[in-house]
């Protein structure tokens with residue numbers, strides 16, 4: 011029989027639905043994962059095997075095939091562990107297939123069956139809410155998932171706790187939304203002494219959303235002035251806060267499931283590579299310009315940046331988004347930033 015579990019693949023700020031299909035068929039014992047898995051997904055076989063063994067169950071001595079559908083979409087990340095494990099348990103007849111059908115599942119498994127946090131849970135939760143499904147995610151990320159609104163969130167600490175919940179032996183309590191901390195505005199513009207022209211320029215830039223270049227000798231307060239900018243920008247609207255949190259969620263920096271209400275202030279070092287600044291690399295993660303979305307990107311010592319790196323910022327600054335083209339995927343991250351640069355004469 012074939013068991014089905016819903017999960018997602020992350021493409022930029024989009025979570026696309028992926029179906030995990032598992033078949034246990036007679037034949038030589040084997041455990042294969044197909045459907046364009048990357049290294050982390052292919053390795054999930056070992057984690058799933060160990061986690062199931064840790065519960066005192068053993069895999070059937072049969073031919074186990076897991077397919078991640080659509081098969082032509084590249085799958086990356088470790089969040090496929092839990093959906094693969096649940097599909098396998100479904101195919102083994104341990105978990106009821108109908109129960110599984112009403113959830114989107116994400117989470118990484120440890121060898122002993124505990125669930126570890128993976129980036130992007132907020133996106134998975136919004137995806138689940140759009141499809142009227144519940145979400146199963148690691149306990150640590152329950153508060154993050156709960157932000158998606160009135161969807162059923164199951165956030166077990168380990169695989170066994172989830173199975174006990176399904177059996178009705180010990181019901182999981184729904185997680186509370188992480189409390190959004192009061193924004194910390196950083197240094198106050200009133201602490202800057204003198205520098206009336208610079209302060210006026212900063213205020214005009216804040217009011218009009220302009221980019222700004224400061225030119226002055228070392229120690230004249232350029233870095234200090236730049237760090238005052240987030241404090242004089244208007245507070246994030248709830249929709250903007252969600253966008254900022256979604257970027258933080260895919261980057262895996264949303265601490266404690268707390269929604270971020272702060273305007274980001276990013277200060278990449280001048281030795282930063284193009285991938286670090288605009289995103290991309292082996293795993294497509296948002297770069298500094300996307301992490302600064304709806305906030306401030308401060309480039310200190312502007313002339314020290316490599317020329318190609320600065321040129322790569324041209325497109326995001328013009329269009330407000332970054333497109334990273336990969337061999338077989340194309341992802342877009344938002345990047346509406348206010349750029350502040352500083353240099354010595």
Ligand SMILES: Nc1ncnc2c1ncn2[C@@H]1O[C@H](COP(=O)(O)OP(=O)(O)O)[C@@H](O)[C@H]1O
Nearest residue numbers: 201202203204205227228229230231232233234
């Ligand atoms: N106008 C100013 N008002 C108050 N403090 C200042 C002022 N200018 C400089 N400082 C102090 O000097 C330190 C160095 O300034 P910094 O912003 O790092 O200068 P720069 O980036 O231009 O080299 C700051 O930490 C700040 O405390």
Ligand SMILES: [Mg+2]
Nearest residue numbers: 232233234310
């Ligand atoms: Mg400085």
